[in-house]
Amino acid sequence: MKTAPLEYLAHAAGPASEPTQQLEWALIALVSAVVIIITVLLVGAIARRRPGARTDRVGAESVGVRWIYVGTGISTVALFAALIYTMVTLESVASPHREPGLTIDVTAYDWWWKVEYPDPDNPSQSFATANEIHIPVGVPVQVKLRSADVIHAFWVPQLAGKTETIPGQINEQWIEADAPGIYRGQCSQFCGAQHAHMAFEVVAEPAAQFDAWRRSQAQGAAAPAAPDAIAGKRIFNDRCAGCHSVRGGGAAGMQGPDLTHLASRRLIAAGQLTNTPENRLDWIEHAQQLKRDSLMPSMPLSASDATALSAYLATLQ
Known part of the structure; x- marks a missing residue:
């Protein structure tokens, strides 16, 4: 069984994502600055309170209160600026800049x-x-x-x-x-x-x-020509058509995915497996082991039925 590869682009690649990515970096920078400042102040406070250190208690408390006011003011301004930036970003990506095509x-x-x-x-x-x-x-x-x-x-x-x-x-x-x-x-x-x-x-x-x-x-599915594929179509219509549809193939199930062009897809099982003949059969026979509690039942197949069904599914290009 081949699981799906993680071969994806990992950067912002559209006008709706670039402003969001910029906002993300700005918020990360803000949070990082807050953590650094708090860490520095905490270390400084611990150092001043170490055993044996002499401090002017009244003066130290007065300085501490002033720093609390300063810190609160700076935090309020920074958070308000972050709120405005977030609202502006949300507005900029709420709708496309031109009519959807x-x-x-x-x-x-x-x-x-x-x-x-x-x-x-x-x-x-x-x-x-x-x-x-x-x-x-x-x-x-x-x-x-x-x-x-x-x-x-x-x-x-x-x-x-x-x-x-x-x-x-x-x-x-x-x-x-x-x-x-x-x-x-x-x-x-x-x-x-x-x-x-x-x-x-x-x-x-x-x-x-x-x-x-x-x-x-x-386009609808092409009619199978090979004997194995023809037999596989009969098996599919008998055992799979209750849930799946194949346009032009006689199957009209509505509960599961449309499989008219199944073989043309890169992945199956909602991205869990690469779309190979072996994985398709593995998914059919062991669906509940691969995706427990899904509505896809595990369906054991004889060797001849597996060969025929695989031949038919391969025609759904």
């Missing part, structure tokens, strides 16, 4: 992400995928966030701050990437046993490459 719907489940690309002008070109968001570089993307069960939080640190997904409510966020790359996202609101294994990826790519990906994703 793409709108997607993201629904959080225990413990995976459904990603829908609606096309109001041509509904036949609408599609859904899972745990993988593709966006064009340099284009603001509006994300409409929902939850199917409990409170989760949608967070792509390199692209934007976090926004909670709340049952019965639609929240909105926007993301934009300055450069092509793969940016890791994560649920950052504790939501249950597999909270740590609820990741996703944002794949930012040039406009032409994104358009090609979107056209391919809108």
Whole structure:
């Protein structure tokens, strides 16, 4: 079994994240300065109070009171300045500087992400995928966030701050990437046993490459031709179609991820495993060992069924 590699960009890479990163460094500098000043004053006070040291008690107390006033005043000014800076930063990243060029719907489940690309002008070109968001570089993307069960939080640190997904409510966020790359996202609101294994990826790519990906994703699954794959499709429809859908393949389950183009994804199991034939079968047969308490049941397969099902899943490009 190959776990998912951590090959992600680790710097701010969008107009919604750069101001936030600058605020982060400013607050770290402020907190560090406070810690250093308090440490120096504490060490100085201990040194003056060491055994045998002679001090003018009245004078020392008078100086101490003055320093308390000074320290309180400086702290008040610094904290107020930090508050203003924080509010200005929040306002600057609250909405994109131009009209979003793409709108997607993201629904959080225990413990995976459904990603829908609606096309109001041509509904036949609408599609859904899972745990993988593709966006064009340099284009603001509006994300409409929902939850199917409990409170989760949608967070792509390199692209934007976090926004909670709340049952019965639609929240909105926007993301934009300055450069092509793969940016890791994560649920950052504790939501249950597999909270740590609820990741996703944002794949930012040039406009032409994104358009090609979107056209391919809108297509239904190709009919399998090889005998093993044909047998695997029957097994899939018998055992998996209750939860999963494959557009053009006869499966229309709504509980689990859409698997129409499963083999084209980089990761599976909400970012937990790399998408290889071996890992796909391991996930099917040992889902409860890999992600305990998830709704994906472990499904033992005979050797022949495993071979056939693997052949079919490989056709879902």
